[in-house]
Amino acid sequence: MVIAHRQQPAVVVIGLGLIGGSLAKLLVKGGHPVVGWDPDPGTRAAAATAGVTVPETLAEAVRARPDLIVVAVPLRAVAQTMAKIADLIDDSVTITDVGSVKRQVRDAAVAAGLQDQYVGAHPMAGTELSGFAAAEAELLDDITWAVTITATTDVRHAARVLHLITKTARSRALVITDQEHDEAVARISHLPHVLATELLAIAGDAPVAGRLAAGSFRDGTRVARHGATRSQAMIEANRDVCAELVRQASHDLARLADDLAQDRDTDWFFSRGELPASDERHFASATIAWTGDWRAEAIEAGSAGRAVVSITAEHLVIESA
């Protein structure tokens, strides 16, 4: 037995907003004890009412002798939160997060001296809402998480995070690098937010346009109508990757504008683009042994779109090709 994976880890969730709150509610719903903490007293009171064990201070929460601490605070607060936690724990505690960018969070973990016990995580779920009141266990039900590791990620810490996702949360984990994650979310999340923001700005508040607006407009601006500040924080935290994609979009649109203005063919623009691969997969049991080069093998599978669906004491079990 390489890892002791069956024991339910004691989990502390720091930050009880939409994602942290949903995770805490999921744990409560599954009958797992969970300690939670949030800087907002009203949120702490609501979480306590919902069955979460809520101490008064961050220090008390972290001293609850957890196996796993989930840092679920906003991106701007991650570095400060990790620095505080680092002073209160030893290196046996696994640290993970739920942030929508991963390189910046890993940088924060390194700055706090937590790099050897940090495993990145990002549940691919969300709504325009925020806060504990909007949180619900179902938000995280049967979803895909990204889990990011490095060439030196510790096997016990990785196993705890994968156990939380695949066993406790009954979801699946795509194991990839920070860079792969940040490039992928720039394409599927950050660029959509940029384009929705631009669309809303150009449509403006003209009475005719507003009155005639139909489905495609509402869909295209949904993410921008709620939480432009949150969009901005995500995109600025992933500046370099986003800058490149936004520049590519700008170039393509400039060419299209020229071709439209000069009555030229626009097939090159409209005939591109394929739908990304579907979520539907065969869930068969390809396995990766913890004793082998599991990091490289798990990343290879993740890069091909194959997720970890469970773990055992000996193996990671992944979707077949």
Place this chain on the structure above:
Amino acid sequence: MVIAHRQQPAVVVIGLGLIGGSLAKLLVKGGHPVVGWDPDPGTRAAAATAGVTVPETLAEAVRARPDLIVVAVPLRAVAQTMAKIADLIDDSVTITDVGSVKRQVRDAAVAAGLQDQYVGAHPMAGTELSGFAAAEAELLDDITWAVTITATTDVRHAARVLHLITKTARSRALVITDQEHDEAVARISHLPHVLATELLAIAGDAPVAGRLAAGSFRDGTRVARHGATRSQAMIEANRDVCAELVRQASHDLARLADDLAQDRDTDWFFSRGELPASDERHFASATIAWTGDWRAEAIEAGSAGRAVVSITAEHLVIESA
């Protein structure tokens, strides 16, 4: 009494795709006789089964002595269809359409010699689906139509189209100019299609991105995943207006890319943009007399986002400010 508005006009619908088919089904459902025609024999058979009177030829359909002909063929076929119709009718017959651009359709009406009897119309409804099988009366239920007129639009023809929309179809009509319409739909429909197409092209079919794609991505590409050809036709038919908006988007994105790459402030980008005015209006009875300068007054109301909700023999009834 300026117009004889209470008499149910005899309607012919040419082209029984998603919109034309839905209008025909709505008329059948309301107990109104409707003649329909489509070049596709299978569509004609399906429409006949659904209760539409369907002759074998376009000429027979047009000779059914209609008061109103709705040209609901694809944009690329409008000019040819109008030319054929023009040879078969006199100037007492009202011609309207359902096209998603209006200047091009009016040009076709002028080319066919139908300019004095043409009133533009565009129901703001749609799905990714197409064809008579996808058509349903409910698609046009309680929606906003754009109705486009000129400084010389004939009162009887305008009244017939407004009667069809507000009385027969129980919807409302925003009376505006062709130019106002084409600028508004470029903002709320054509530009969203362009950005969705670009988003899908940039996201590509990378396995990681495809696997992690969540709601905002699916929403942002919905219109591009279905019917890129239809998007292209709409946008090319509205080239000049679209070119200008696409160029504006390109400029904004180029500036954003620079600011992201150089770690500069991006507030200017994310703090713009207000949601267009809501659909919610007070439906009180402001009126415009047919005997006055109804064209200018209706366009003034339409430009302010106030729609025609009914007509009487003496008045257009519009939403109050």
